[in-house]
Amino acid sequence: MRKILIVGGGYAGFYTAWKLERRLRRGEAEVTIVDPRPYLTYQPFLPEVVAGSVEARHAGVSLRRHLRRTRVVAGAVTAIDHGHRVVTVRPADGETFELDYDIVVVTAGAVTRKFPVPGIGEQAIGLKHVEEAVAIRDRLLTAFDRAATLPAGPLRARLLTVTFVGGGFSGVEGFGELLSLATALLRRYPEIARDELRFHLVEASGRILPEVTDRPGRWVVRSLEERGARVHLDTQVVSAVGGHVVLSTGEEFDSDLIVWTAGNGANPVVGNHTDLPVDARGYVVVRPDLRVGTDAAPVPDAWAAGDAAAVPDLAVPGRRTVPNAQHAYRQGKRLAGNIVATLRGKEPKEYLHHSLGAIATLGLGRGIFQYRRVVITGPLAWLMHRGYHVLAVPSWERKVRVLAIWLAQALFGRDVLSLASVQHPRDAFVAGGEPPMSSAPAAGPTGHDRTERTAPAPRG
Template identity: 85%
Template structure:
């Protein structure tokens, strides 16, 4: 029995394993998926998790629940030695182990691309994982609670200032959804005026959403600015020390919440710790049929797909496929079919995908869709976005849960409860109900002063 090892349980890895389970004959091969997280994150839902339109758990798909005939190992692959057909995997607890294989599939995905901007590493939050999306939402809701109790001033303004760095899909969708949530919160917080909100979107290039053409991109900028956002094009963040954002234009402001969405970079395990061929950017070199290598120098028994691979785009000669969910989903299924074809002595087929268009959410009831010259904006595009993704999220169970949440919100609105304290679950236990030191009354006051303002006398 052939041993197939899949490195990474994201889109491409999950769909490769899922398709192999359905197509492999009994005893034909055994499949193992190695990933540090036991679930697939459905990243197109992250902006809606930020806004509270999708429950955090519903944006994740359990690997063990849906890959029932696949061995799932919760570990991080730290090295790939294809020459000896072995990988090194490090679980969260215990020593690293060697995993042997006959055939490897590299779908490790990409990581958030960071730049050496002072302060970013200590203050910013990414938007690539469901935990980050939850943290962003809770930070905003908590900031509203804290700001409402403060008088006007620099501290209050910092709490009500949000900065997104990066104008790609993640940045624009996250920015639009969080802005929609913030403006919706105003009716629940009469202490806060609309003009106190400061939302900044910073993009280094001269336009946002490079996947759409220039005219729809300009419309998105106007739409966000009409709603109170500030879009800074051809601008870079030069510093963010202690939340003090400094732009290359010279503008400065304090921001309590900074979200970094400045694109993807190569996974360091793939780029630095493997003997498989990688390009100058650290992505695995693959052929159009998703086998690792080139036409002149193929690598036997090695496949790659998704954001970790430099897949040639046969629909746009001279380019590689865009690292997004649409390609990773299709590449994963195509890769599984090609693996089965080679196991059975057939020739694998090249991956060709013609885009179905580009669609993005910009907040509740707002969106944009483009297919060639056709551009749809507003409510209809937003409904198309929701319809597409509720069909695309894996498993009928997840589709039903997401749809139920949306229907409930249509009746009762979005939940505005913050659970930021979940990130520090022991605080209440350790404090034991004691008030913060800053709120304690000075020692030496008489009893009647200490009880002033209570409902009645203190009984002893």
């Protein structure tokens, strides 16, 4: 049997394996998928995990539960040697080892793009994984509990100040959902006034949500500002040392919660540790049929898709496909079909997908949708967002679980329970009955980066 190795268990990798299981004849090929995390992260749900509208576990899809004929290897691929048909895998425990293959599928995804801003590495939380979304929610809830017991002053103001860096979909959706949660919390915290909340969204360019046109983008800015937020366009974070945020405009403030969503960068494994062809930005060079290489020089037995690949966009000639779930899902399905076709001596088909539009949630009952010149805002767009994503999340099991949570929320309201102590599970045991104050984030340099100590997981 041919050995098919998939590097990365994100969207593109998961769907490639899932569809291969359904298309391959028994004994035709064996499939292995390698990823540090044992689940696919459904990233469009992360903003709702931040707001508590989706249970954290329901934003992940277990690889072992749903890929029943695929070998799942828990580890990070650190090198791809296609010349010798092997990859190097680093598990969480034990020595690194090699896996051989006949066909490689690179769906390693992208990583959070960072800049050398002082303090960001020590203070900020990303929004690319479920653990980060949970940490952001718990930090806000804990900050409300702490601020409610403090008199007016710098520490109370710091605890009630939130900063998001990056105005793409991930940043704007996470910002809008967290703002919606914070506003709803005020009803349960009479000690805190509405004007004490300070939410800052910082974007280096002159607009947010680049996937929509200028006019809808400006509407989103107005909508957020009407809800009390500050949107800083054409602005950069110069420093965040000790939680003290300094902007390029000269404005300064202390912020207890800083979320970094300033775009994606090439996966370093793909960009630096493979003999496959990559472009100047570190993305795998692929043909329209998702085979690695160019029309003039294809690479045998190598395929790539998702955020790690520079896939030509046949719907918009001269550009590459936008790195989002809409494309990764469909590229995974097409890639599986093309691999099966080549195994059976047939020609692969080119990937072509016309965008279904852009849709974003901005908080409970608020959203925006654009398809060409059609723009829908408000509750209808929010309902469309929920409807689309509950249909798109893999497996009926996950769809039912998510719908059940939404129904419970509609009946009983938001769940405002903070489990920040989960990030420090031994504190209560070590304290031996003392008040568990050590689980609360410090006012100065924080320890919340514990959720980021695991190496970034390649996502497809």
